[in-house]
Amino acid sequence: LGTAIGFLLPPVLVPNTPEDPELTGHNISIMFYGTAAVSTGLFILTVIVIKDRPPLPPSQAQAVLPGSLLEDYSYRQSIINLIKNKAFVLLLISYGILTGSFYSISTLLNQIIISHFKDQELNAGRIGLTLVVAGMVGSILCGLWLDHTKTYR
16 A cells, blocks of 8 residues: 555655756655655654564464573574475565566656656556556455465465
């Protein structure tokens, strides 16, 4: 959702005004100060609201964990176990390809649109918003489908 807002708000807050660089600079500073204010507010809320530990452990394994020795757990062994897991490696590769494709398209979206359609920054933001929202809806629908069919593999 934050990425979708990130596609939508900048073209609205900083319209293309090449004839007035002062106005562009003012709009950019408003956008950055607004982002800083929202981020600071969320940080303060996080520090105040989120506790170090939940009042009750989320599972039996977590309840036993604080009493066990940390030497029994090896980060290196956990990574080796994951690399040996074929399903995890396939998921890692497919997620990497999907994420890399999305980030490359979303990074270059404005340049792609502007090179073919002059003064369409706002529509480039709307296209990015649509891309993210469609991905969110698709993820929810795929999750519901997987829950219904139980075809996780």
